[in-house]
Amino acid sequence: xxxxxxxxxxxxxxxxxxxxxxxxxxxxxxxxxxxxxxxxxxxxxxxxxxxxxxxxxxxxxxxxxxxxxxxxxxxxxxxxxxxxxxxxxxxxxxxxxxxxxxxxxxxxxxxxxxxxxxxxxxxxxxxxxxxxxxxxxxxxxxxxxxxxxxxxxxxxxxxxxxxxxxxxxxxxxxxxxxxxxxxxxxxxxxxxxxxxxxxxxxxxxxxxxxxxxxxxxxxxxxxxxxxxxxxxxxxxxxxxxxxxxxxxxxxxxxxxxxxxxxxx
Numbered sequence: 001x002x003x004x005x006x007x008x009x010x011x012x013x014x015x016x017x018x019x020x021x022x023x024x025x026x027x028x029x030x031x032x033x034x035x036x037x038x039x040x041x042x043x044x045x046x047x048x049x050x051x052x053x054x055x056x057x058x059x060x061x062x063x064x065x066x067x068x069x070x071x072x073x074x075x076x077x078x079x080x081x082x083x084x085x086x087x088x089x090x091x092x093x094x095x096x097x098x099x100x101x102x103x104x105x106x107x108x109x110x111x112x113x114x115x116x117x118x119x120x121x122x123x124x125x126x127x128x129x130x131x132x133x134x135x136x137x138x139x140x141x142x143x144x145x146x147x148x149x150x151x152x153x154x155x156x157x158x159x160x161x162x163x164x165x166x167x168x169x170x171x172x173x174x175x176x177x178x179x180x181x182x183x184x185x186x187x188x189x190x191x192x193x194x195x196x197x198x199x200x201x202x203x204x205x206x207x208x209x210x211x212x213x214x215x216x217x218x219x220x221x222x223x224x225x226x227x228x229x230x231x232x233x234x235x236x237x238x239x240x241x242x243x244x245x246x247x248x249x250x251x252x253x254x255x256x257x258x259x260x261x262x263x264x
Contacts, residue, residue, distance in 0.1 A: 001245060003236055004033075004056075007041065019035060035057055037058070064140050080093065135167060137158075151180075166190050168189050169192075175205040187214050187217065225249055
C-alpha cells in the first residue's frame with residue numbers, strides 16, 4: 001500500500017527538502033511513499049524531478065481555497081507568482097484567459113463554474129513536462145459538481161487532466177461520487193476520498209466499485225489527513241484494508257517521522 005504525503009501547506013523550499021528525504025528513503029530501500037502537491041508546487045520542479053516522481057505522485061487542481069483567499073483579498077499578483085516562473089505563469093494565464101474569453105456572458109455574470117474552469121485550466125497549465133502522476137479535481141469542486149449534476153464540468157476536467165497525467169478526483173462524499181461517475185460514464189484513473197474509520201457508506205461504496213468494470217482501472221486512495229497524526233501513523237502501520245485501498249494520504253507530520261526512519 002502506497003503512502004501519499006500531503007505537502008500542500010508546505011512552503012516551496014520545504015517541499016524540495018521533503019522530496020529529497022523521500023528520494024533518499026527510496027535509495028535506502030524504503031518503498032511506497034510519494035508526495036501530494038499543488039500545481040504551483042509541482043511547477044517549481046524540473047522536468048527531470050517531475051519524471052523521477054513517477055506515476056505515484058499526485059497533484060490536486062486547482063489550489064481552490066488558497067486561490068479564493070488570495071483573490072478575495074486583492075492578492076491576485078501573489079497567486080500568479082506562486083509558481084516562481086514567469087514563463088509558467090504566462091502560459092497558465094493564457095490558458096485561463098481562453099476559458100473565460102470563450103464564454104463572455106458567463107464572465108460578465110461572474111459565473112461560479114466559469115471561474116472554476118478558469119482556475120483549473122490555470123493549474124493544469126502549470127504542471128511541468130515529465131509529470132506522469134495523478135491529477136485530481138479539488139474535493140470542493142468535485143462534490144459541488146456531483147450535487148448540482150454538473151457532468152459537463154467533470155467531463156471537461158477529466159479530458160484536460162488526462163492530457164497532463166492520470167485523470168481523477170478528490171471527494172468527501174465517496175458514495176455520491178461513485179454513483180455520479182458510473183451514471184455519467186466517467187472513468188477516473190484515481191479517486192481520493194475522505195476516509196474516517198466510521199465514514200458512512202464508504203466501505204460499502206468502495207467494495208461495490210471494486211466489482212464494477214467502470215472502476216477496474218481506478219486507484220483508490222483513503223485520505224486520513226482529517227484524523228489525529230498518531231491515528232494516521234497507526235492506520236498506515238495496520239495497512240487498513242477492508243475493503244482494500246491502493247494507498248492512503250497522510251499529513252506532513254507523518255512525513256517527518258517517515259523521513260527520520262529512512263535516514264536512520
